[in-house]
Amino acid sequence: MTVLRFDNVSKQYAGGRVALADVSFAVGSGEMLFLTGHSGAGKSTLLKLIHLAERPSRGAVVFNERNLLKVRGRRVALHRREVGVVFQDHRLLTDRSVFDNVALPLILRGQRRGEIGKRVRSALERLGLGDREQSLPTQLSAGEQQRVGIARAVVGEPRLLVADEPTGNLDPTLSAEIMALFASLPERGTSVLIASHDLGLVKRMRKRVLVLDHGSLVDDIAPEDLADE
Numbered sequence: 001m002t003v004l005r006f007d008n009v010s011k012q013y014a015g016g017r018v019a020l021a022d023v024s025f026a027v028g029s030g031e032m033l034f035l036t037g038h039s040g041a042g043k044s045t046l047l048k049l050i051h052l053a054e055r056p057s058r059g060a061v062v063f064n065e066r067n068l069l070k071v072r073g074r075r076v077a078l079h080r081r082e083v084g085v086v087f088q089d090h091r092l093l094t095d096r097s098v099f100d101n102v103a104l105p106l107i108l109r110g111q112r113r114g115e116i117g118k119r120v121r122s123a124l125e126r127l128g129l130g131d132r133e134q135s136l137p138t139q140l141s142a143g144e145q146q147r148v149g150i151a152r153a154v155v156g157e158p159r160l161l162v163a164d165e166p167t168g169n170l171d172p173t174l175s176a177e178i179m180a181l182f183a184s185l186p187e188r189g190t191s192v193l194i195a196s197h198d199l200g201l202v203k204r205m206r207k208r209v210l211v212l213d214h215g216s217l218v219d220d221i222a223p224e225d226l227a228d229e
């Protein structure tokens, strides 16, 4: 089953810059893949079209068989429940506990307190943060903070997780740890799309790789065709 499809998608920002040009690809349910390319190639733009931070100029982004062009107003929030997002700078609320940060998407959805507690603890446990729920983000290491960001993105069990340079600030050991966490998500039914310009890391993961160059999708590499590190 396909969870996400780009059909001939182009994006031109106001001011005339073409960020994506006629991009087409599909992501299967439970698939994990990478998106790579030089700085300015269009990686962040592509991810923004998926969580509706931006809209395409041409073409269609189809999520769960729904054309996102038709997702407007109140439905944008409903769509975002199905797409978890992880940012490089994780964007945690610094004056709220780890628990509160992870609970936020569920509170916004109006879930019952008992249910929220259960889900948040389970997500924190899975990410090895079970004993940090009352800490403030500033009391955590960079890797722990990034794991809180991932817990917040997966707590609602999204269909798809998109991550924009999620290991950008981390050392190689922590980066590998975070990648292993992402790699465990597909078995829980979440597809994973990660933008990264760290080619070494991307190759080591042995997953499908989409390559952007100046907004065009120039390669779609199967894991078995990746060159050895």
Ligand SMILES: Nc1ncnc2c1ncn2[C@@H]1O[C@H](COP(=O)(O)OP(=O)(O)OP(=O)(O)O)[C@@H](O)[C@H]1O
Binding pocket: 013, 014, 015, 017, 018, 019, 037, 038, 039, 040, 041, 042, 043, 044, 045, 046, 197
């Ligand atoms: N809001 C915007 N307005 C105008 N141009 C933009 C905007 N956002 C991005 N761009 C331009 O679109 C192109 C693609 O940018 P994008 O951020 O998607 O690239 P990227 O591959 O994620 O780069 P990086 O690896 O440096 O984050 C760049 O030329 C960028 O300058």
